[in-house]
Amino acid sequence: MIALASECLLFRTASGESVPYSPEMAMDEMTAPSLESFDPELVHHAASAVFHYFKHELGQQTITLGEFAGALEKVLRNFAPVTAPAIPRDSRPGVAEADLCGLAREVGEGRELLFFPRLRLELRRGLEQRPQVLRFHGLRGCVKQLVGAHRWGLRCQELEGQIVAFLRECLSAEPGPVNVALLVE
Numbered sequence: 001m002i003a004l005a006s007e008c009l010l011f012r013t014a015s016g017e018s019v020p021y022s023p024e025m026a027m028d029e030m031t032a033p034s035l036e037s038f039d040p041e042l043v044h045h046a047a048s049a050v051f052h053y054f055k056h057e058l059g060q061q062t063i064t065l066g067e068f069a070g071a072l073e074k075v076l077r078n079f080a081p082v083t084a085p086a087i088p089r090d091s092r093p094g095v096a097e098a099d100l101c102g103l104a105r106e107v108g109e110g111r112e113l114l115f116f117p118r119l120r121l122e123l124r125r126g127l128e129q130r131p132q133v134l135r136f137h138g139l140r141g142c143v144k145q146l147v148g149a150h151r152w153g154l155r156c157q158e159l160e161g162q163i164v165a166f167l168r169e170c171l172s173a174e175p176g177p178v179n180v181a182l183l184v185e
Contacts, residue, residue: 009055010062018062023047026068038076042117046075049113095133096126100142100163111146112159119163120170127174135183136167 010018011026027047050071054060103122107114126134143160144152164184171182 007051009051009060009068011068012062012064023051026051026065039117043076047072050075094131095135096129096131097135097137098122098126099138100136101138101145104142104145111148115146116166119166123167123170124174127171127178127180131180133181133183134171135185137185139163139184 007022008020009026011021012018023044024047027043050068053071054063054068100119103118104115107118122136123134139160140152143156143163144150147153147155147159149156167182167184171178171180
């Protein structure tokens, strides 16, 4: 028997044949207009997470494309754009603000998996206002909520650093010149 590559799962076709697919290959097979509204990087990471779930969490080696698509749809449904922005439009002139605790509450049980893409979306919404200062407040409470901790610990400290680094990376990755001060507190 030939060993299956670690990044592949066997997909059962309608004819009963099993074909090895990587997350990228499975995404090539799926052409859903609803996927076009999502950032391609987000879809790629979500597909990889679904693969990991089936392969490592459930211990499955064989699935159908329908099972994969259903699980991916479930994950992406949690990333649907929120209609009301968390950054107030006219709080202070030149300052765009976002409540990190509010964002953590929004993602609920999705925790970090859903939090970081939502945080990137909030940063982009804030930048649309062309502020002088982009302020994210409530970091400590947000971290404790995401970790599920009542007391500050090592895991909280690590996540706090990850959130700040993520915001810096997202800001530097934005196209064009960005003249804004980032304040995370």
